[in-house]
Amino acid sequence: MHNLQLALDGAWKVLLASLILGAGLPALFALGVRSMAYGTGGEVSGGSPHRTGTIVGYVCFGIVLLGVLLGLTYIVATGLGKTLSFENVIPTLVDKS
Amino acid sequence: MILTLVVITALGFDFTNGFHDTANAMATLIATGALRPKVAVLLSAVLNLVGAFLSVQVALTVTNAVVRIQNSDGTPKTETLDGGGTALLLIVLAGLVGAIVWNVFTWLLGLPSSSSHALFGGLIGSAVAGLGWAGVNWTGDGSKLDGVVGKVLLPAILSPVIAGVVAGVGTWLIYRLTVGVARRFTDNGFRWGQIGSASLVSLAHGTNDAQKTMGVITLALIAAGEWSDTGAIPFWVKVTCAVAISLGTYLGGWRIIRTLGKGLVEIGPPQGMAAESASAAVILSSSQLGFALSTTQVATGSILGSGVGRPGAQVRWAVAGRMVTAWLITMPAAGLAGALMWWIADLIGGSAGAVVIFALLLALTGLMWARSRRTPVNHHNVNDEWQDDRAPARVPAGHAS
Numbered sequence: 001m002h003n004l005q006l007a008l009d010g011a012w013k014v015l016l017a018s019l020i021l022g023a024g025l026p027a028l029f030a031l032g033v034r035s036m037a038y039g040t041g042g043e044v045s046g047g048s049p050h051r052t053g054t055i056v057g058y059v060c061f062g063i064v065l066l067g068v069l070l071g072l073t074y075i076v077a078t079g080l081g082k083t084l085s086f087e088n089v090i091p092t093l094v095d096k097s
Numbered sequence: 098m099i100l101t102l103v104v105i106t107a108l109g110f111d112f113t114n115g116f117h118d119t120a121n122a123m124a125t126l127i128a129t130g131a132l133r134p135k136v137a138v139l140l141s142a143v144l145n146l147v148g149a150f151l152s153v154q155v156a157l158t159v160t161n162a163v164v165r166i167q168n169s170d171g172t173p174k175t176e177t178l179d180g181g182g183t184a185l186l187l188i189v190l191a192g193l194v195g196a197i198v199w200n201v202f203t204w205l206l207g208l209p210s211s212s213s214h215a216l217f218g219g220l221i222g223s224a225v226a227g228l229g230w231a232g233v234n235w236t237g238d239g240s241k242l243d244g245v246v247g248k249v250l251l252p253a254i255l256s257p258v259i260a261g262v263v264a265g266v267g268t269w270l271i272y273r274l275t276v277g278v279a280r281r282f283t284d285n286g287f288r289w290g291q292i293g294s295a296s297l298v299s300l301a302h303g304t305n306d307a308q309k310t311m312g313v314i315t316l317a318l319i320a321a322g323e324w325s326d327t328g329a330i331p332f333w334v335k336v337t338c339a340v341a342i343s344l345g346t347y348l349g350g351w352r353i354i355r356t357l358g359k360g361l362v363e364i365g366p367p368q369g370m371a372a373e374s375a376s377a378a379v380i381l382s383s384s385q386l387g388f389a390l391s392t393t394q395v396a397t398g399s400i401l402g403s404g405v406g407r408p409g410a411q412v413r414w415a416v417a418g419r420m421v422t423a424w425l426i427t428m429p430a431a432g433l434a435g436a437l438m439w440w441i442a443d444l445i446g447g448s449a450g451a452v453v454i455f456a457l458l459l460a461l462t463g464l465m466w467a468r469s470r471r472t473p474v475n476h477h478n479v480n481d482e483w484q485d486d487r488a489p490a491r492v493p494a495g496h497a498s
Contacts (some may be wrong), residue, residue, distance in 0.1 A: 003236055003244070007251035010388040014379060015259045017386070022378025023267035026290065026371050030274040033286035037278045071297050071381050075304055076151055084385065 025067045032060030099186045099451045100321040104314055106193045106455065108341045111310040113200040114212040115145065115345020118306065120353040121209070121376070121396035122298035125369035127479060128358030131288045134349070134476035140292075141299040142347035148303020149339035159312035163217045163245050164188075164224040165232050166316075171327040173320045182320035187442055188220070188227045189317055190451055194458045195219035195435030199427065205465045207352035207360075207474070208423040211391035216309065217249055218428035222435030227443070252383075253424065256390040257398030260379045264399040267371035268406030275367065287366035294373035299346075301380050302392055307342045311335060351474040357397065359483045360416045362404030371406065372399040394424060413483075 039053030074084050123137040132140065161167050166174055166185055173185050196212075196219035203210040224232040236244040275283050314334050318324035324331060358364065364372070376392075376399045383390050397420055404412040438457070442450030 003247035003251060007247065007255060007388075010383070010386055011255045011259060013386050014256075014383045014388055015262065017382035018259060018263045018375065018378040019266060021382065022263040022375040023270060023371070025378075026267045026294075026374045027270035027274060029286070029290050029370070030271040030367070033282055034275055034278050036286070037282040040282075068293060068297065071377060072300075074381055074385065075148070075297070075301050078304060078384065 021067060021071075025064050028060050029064045032057045032064065035060060098448045099183060099190065100317060100323065102451050102455050103186050103190045103193070103317040106190055106197070106458065107310050107314045107317070108337055109458075110193050110197050110200070110212075110216065111307065111338050111341040112345035112348075113197055113204070114216075114306050114310070115142075115342040116348045116350040117200050117204055117209075117212050117345075117353060118302055118392060119346045119349050120357045121392050122295045122302060122373065123349075124354045124357035124396075125364055125372050125400065126291055126295050127354055128364050129288075129291065129366045129369045130480075131291045131366060131369065134351075134354075134479055137295075138347050138349040138476075140296065142343040144296055144299035145303035145307070145346045146339050146343035148300045148305075149307035149342055150335070151300075151304050159309050160220060160316065161234065163234055163249065164220050165228070165234055166224065171316070171319075173316065182317075182322065183447070184227065185320040186317055187439065187451060188223045189313060189320075191223035191226070191439035191442055191454060192216070192220035192435045193313070194438045194454050195222055195431050195433070197458060198434050198461050199431040201462045201465050203423055203427070204350055204352055205469050206423070207356040208420055209353045209357055209393050209397055210420075210423045210427045211253075211393040212306065213309065213391050214249065214253070214424070214427045215431040216313075217245075218431030219435035221245065221428070222432030222437075223439040225432070226436040226439035249428070252388060252390040253394060256379065256383065256388075257394045257401075260375050260395040260398035261402035261405070263379060264372045264375035264402030265406035266402075267375055268368050268403045269408075271367045271371055272407055284366055287370045290370040291366060291373060294370055294377050297377040298373055298380065298392070298396070301377065301384075303339075303342065305380075305384070305392070307338045310342070311338045314338070349476065351476060351479050352469070355474050355479050355481075355483075356416065356420075357400055359480060360413060361397070361400050361420075362407075362410055362412050364400070364403065365407070368400075368403035368407055368410075372396075372403040375399040375402065 035053045035057035037053075039050050039055075039057055041049045070084075077084060119138055119141055123141050126132050126137045127134045131137075161169065166188060168174055173182065193216075196215040199210070199215045199218070200212060221233050234244045236246045311330050311334055315324060315330050318331065318334075319327070362368070376396050379395050379399070380390070380392060401412065401417055404410050438454045441457070442454045444450070445453050
C-alpha cells in the first residue's frame with residue numbers, strides 16, 4: 001500500500017507547515033491586536049497609553065504581513081509555472097521540476 | 098457538433114464550480130458581518146478572475162490523475178480517437194454532465210460537496226462505461242501519490258482533519274491571547290484579518306479550479322483536431338473559463354454559504370479568521386508539497402475546527418454528519434450519473450446521443466432550479482437565525498443518505 005504510506009508522509013508535513021502558518025500567524029496577529037489595545041491603554045487594567053505596546057503590535061502585524069506576502073508569491077509563482085524553494089532558508093523562485 | 102456541446106458543458110461546470118465554492122472563502126466573512134454579502138461575493142469573484150488569469154501554466158493532464166484517456170504529454174490516447182475523437186468527446190461530455198447534475202443537486206440541498214470530486218467522479222463513471230474498468234487509473238504505479246486512491250481518496254480523508262486541527266489550535270490560541278481585550282479592538286482587528294485570509298483562499302481557488310476546466314476544454318479541442326499545441330491553452334479558452342468561474346462566484350451559492358456560515362457553528366470574527374487562515378495555509382502548503390486536495394473539504398474542516406477550538410462553542414454535529422455523508426457519496430453519485438449519461442448517449446449513438454444528454458442536463462438543472470425557488474436563500478436571508486426544523490438541507494423522499 002504505497003499510496004497510504006506516501007499520503008501519511010505528506011500529511012504530517014502539511015500539518016506541521018500549516019500549524020506554523022495557519023495557526024501561528026493568526027496567534028501572532030491576536031498578539032498584535034492585544035499589544036495595540038495595550039498601546040492605546042484600552043486593556044481592562046491600565047488606562048494610560050503605552051508606547052511599547054504599539055511598537056510590539058506593529059512588529060507582530062509586520063511578521064504576519066510577510067507571511068501573507070509569502071503566500072501571495074506562492075500563488076502567483078505557481079500560476080507562472082515556478083515554485084518556491086526553501087533550500088537556502090530564504091525562499092527563492094525556481095522553475096518547477 | 099459534439100465539440101461545441103463539450104465546450105458549453107465544460108463552461109457550465111466551471112460556472113457551477115464557482116457558485117458552489119463561493120462559500121469556502123466567503124461564508125465566514127458573511128456570517129460574521131465583516132463584509133456585506135454582496136460585497137463579499139464581488140470580492141471573491143474578482144479574486145477568482147485574477148487567479149484564473151494568473152494560471153499561465155498548462156493544466157492539460159488534469160484527467161490523468163483518475164482516468165486513462167490521455168498520454169503523459171497531454172495528447173489523447175490513440176484508441177480513444179476513433180471516428181474523429183467522438184469516443185473521447187462523448188466520455189468527457191457524459192462525465193461533465195454527471196458532475197454538473199450532482200453539483201446542482203448538492204447545492205439544492207445546501208451541502209458543500211467538492212466540485213473536484215464531482216468532476217473526477219463524473220469522468221471516472223463515464224470512463225468505466227466507455228472503456229471498462231481498466232480505463233480508470235485506480236492507484237498509479239506506486240512511485241508517487243497517484244490515481245483515484247492517492248490523488249482523491251486519501252487526501253479527502255486526511256485534509257479536513259488536518260484543517261480542523263489547525264483551525265482548532267488557531268482559534269484556541271486567539272481566544273487565549275485576547276482574553277480581556279475590549280471588543281472594539283478585537284472586532285476591528287479580526288475583521289481585517291478575516292478579509293485578508295479569505296482573499297488568499299479565493300485567489301488560490303481561482304488559480305487551481307479554473308485551470309481544471311481549461312485543461313478539459315483543451316483536451317477536447319485536441320481530440321477533435323482543432324488544436325495541437327500541448328504546451329499552451331487557446332487564449333479564448335482561458336478568457337471564457339475565467340469569466341465563467343467568476344460569474345458563478347458572483348452569483349453566490351447562498352444556500353451553501355448559509356450552511357457553512359450559520360449551520361455548522363455560530364461563528365465569531367476571531368473564529369472566522371482562524372478558519373480562513375487554516376484553510377489558506379493547508380491549501381497552499383499541501384500544493385507546495387504535492388498533496389492534492391479539495392478546497393471545499395478543507396474549508397469545512399477548518400470551520401468545524403474553529404467551533405471545537407472555541408471554549409464553550411456549540412457545534413451542530415447533525416449538520417456536520419450530513420456534510421460528511423455528502424462527501425462520501427459525491428464521487429460514486431457523480432460517477433453513476435456520468436456512466437448513465439454515457440450509456441444513454443451510446444444507446445442513441447452519434448451526435449444525436451450527445452444532444453439528448455445535453456438536453457437532459459438542461460431539463461434536470463432547470464427542474465432543480467425551479468425546486469429551489471420554493472425555499473429561496475439569497476443575500477437577504479443568508480444570515481437568518483439557523484433553525485434545525487426547516488433547514489434548507491431537507492432530504493427529499495426516496496433519496497437514501
